[in-house]
Amino acid sequence: MQRGADAAFYLVDLPGYGYARGGAGAAREFAELTRAYFGRGAALPAALLLVDARHPGLDSDVEAWRWMRQTVDECAVAATKIDKLARGERIRALRQLESVLETSVLPLSAVTGEGLDELWKLIERLPSNRQTRPRNSSQLPPKATATPPPHRRKS
Numbered sequence: 001m002q003r004g005a006d007a008a009f010y011l012v013d014l015p016g017y018g019y020a021r022g023g024a025g026a027a028r029e030f031a032e033l034t035r036a037y038f039g040r041g042a043a044l045p046a047a048l049l050l051v052d053a054r055h056p057g058l059d060s061d062v063e064a065w066r067w068m069r070q071t072v073d074e075c076a077v078a079a080t081k082i083d084k085l086a087r088g089e090r091i092r093a094l095r096q097l098e099s100v101l102e103t104s105v106l107p108l109s110a111v112t113g114e115g116l117d118e119l120w121k122l123i124e125r126l127p128s129n130r131q132t133r134p135r136n137s138s139q140l141p142p143k144a145t146a147t148p149p150p151h152r153r154k155s
Contacts, residue, residue, distance in 0.1 A: 044072045048077075048126075049075065050108075053084070053090070053097070056079075061101075076122055077101055079094060079106065080109075082107040082115070
C-alpha cells in the first residue's frame, strides 16, 4: 500500500486470528499458518496490532501483542470500531486495553474517520516508512504529536 509519495508498505490482515469457526482444530491450523507466515526469516521492522474496542483484553490480543513486542522492532496498537461504544464504555474500554497491554492505544473509527489522521502519522513514523532508517531504534528523534508513540522492542 502507498499513500501519496510515501514509501510503500504491506498490510497483512488476519481476520479473526483470535476466532476460528471450525473450533479448536481450526484455531490451531490458523495459528500454525500465522506462525509460518511471520516466521519466514525476514525481520519485521514495524507492525500495528488492530484490536476491536468492543472486546478489550481478549487473550488472543494480549498474546499477539506479547509476541509483537518480542519479535518486531517497533509496534503499536489501534482500537477499531470505537464509534460503536457509548462515551463511558469507550473510556472504560480504552483504559482496560492500555492497562492490559501496558501501552497507549489509538482509538479508530472507519465509519466516522476518528483517528485516521493520527493513524497515518503513526504509520509514517514506523521504521519501514522512513527514507533513512537509523541503525538502532533508540536513535530515533522524538516526535511532538498527539499520536501514541510506537512501542520499541528492548534489545
